[in-house]
Amino acid sequence: MCLAIPVRIESIENDDTAMADIGGLRKAINISLVTDIKPGDYVILHVGFALKKLDEDEAQKTLAMISDIDLQNAVAAETAGV
């Protein structure tokens, strides 16, 4: 029941409502709990409410951290001329 998913904001209808793409369907969601939302943003949706905007830069950083060692290895291998 705590299920919450990232969804993409399609358009802003008013201060409280936005249309979001939820698994290919356009649905109205409540955005009154979040600030500075614009079309193209991703938010975490839970029981009809956007709880938080997702930060793309941070997501990239986390992915880089997860593949970190491999990146370093790749760099090391390159500098070693392998």
Add this chain to the structure above:
Amino acid sequence: MKYVDEFRDAQLAKKLAEKIKVAAAADRTYRLMEFCGGHTHAIFRYGIPNLLPDNVELIHGPGCPVCVLPIARLDMAMMLAKNPGVILCTFGDMLRVPGSGRTSLLNIRAQGHDVRMLYSPMDAIKLAQENPDKKIVFFAIGFETTTPPTAVLLQQAKTLQLDNLSVFCNHVLTPSAMHAILASDDVNIDGFLGPAHVSTLIGSQPYEIFPQQYNRPVVIAGFEPLDVLQAILMLIHQLNEHRAEVENEFTRAVTPHGNEKAMALCDQVFKTRDSFEWRGLGSVPHSALAIRPEYAQWDAEVQFADWLQEQLQKQQKPPADNKACECPSVLRGVKKPHQCKLFGNPCTPDNPLGSCMVSSEGACAAYYQYGQRRIAVASGE
């Protein structure tokens, strides 16, 4: 960036599993509790236990709101549903949880009372407007993720001066439950995987007390498999280095102070209860929210106080859990679901005998659905 597929990459998952194997010292165990039911579900869905070495054990915590609600509160919801003229509405999972005498809200509905399922708390507003001659009671449960939506509902009810809508508030607080777990003597945990979505609201700051007071590390983790594996690796590194800190793997959604707008609204509408009963943890101080007196007109516990009193007096026996159900131990991470005699026979998701078998976030339901029983039995556990 879709925020989903990128964090489910099977190759990267394998690499992370390798890193975990290398990092985990052979001469010790790592007992890590995932507090949140959403993590429990993800962990089984993606078969994460199978990727971990034997000495890294995941212990399932009490972070499933359906699971921890005590029978007495569920019984109260059923009493409210029996009030003539009431339409009781709540989230789907709550309808199937067995209360006293194994009665669920579904049984109450079959007896002719009006019990409805809703997807969003805001549906209760519509229900109130469409049924002016009925009294709509929203049976609200959940951790900090579900609390702000209920706050919006209460605020709306006040703005619209809806006099036929009230909320039966059972919202509970994550950090207080973590304290209760760390303070109990039969639970032995080396570190916590901190909740994902709860933390988007409350931020990472409220966890700082756990390293300080109990010397246990906390790593806040997202819900995707790579998130969970990376957070496990971070916990292992901390434990190896004798560090106990709050680290945040889920920075794409969690900041130190969380969603301050949502938390400020909650603060306007709710206040902390002195204590609240949890299934499995008993009475936990300052662990739940009540509706503030300014909103008493929309507080079902105030509006129906006489009715609840009357019903409680009529109750023959004090509310009691099914004695053979091990949910209380499962919720504290002391027992595994398959160690319950009722697991799988007769207790199944279609015929739940305890709350942990109802919601997909419950440990028993997750074990059942993803066949962990077979794996656990095969591994001689």
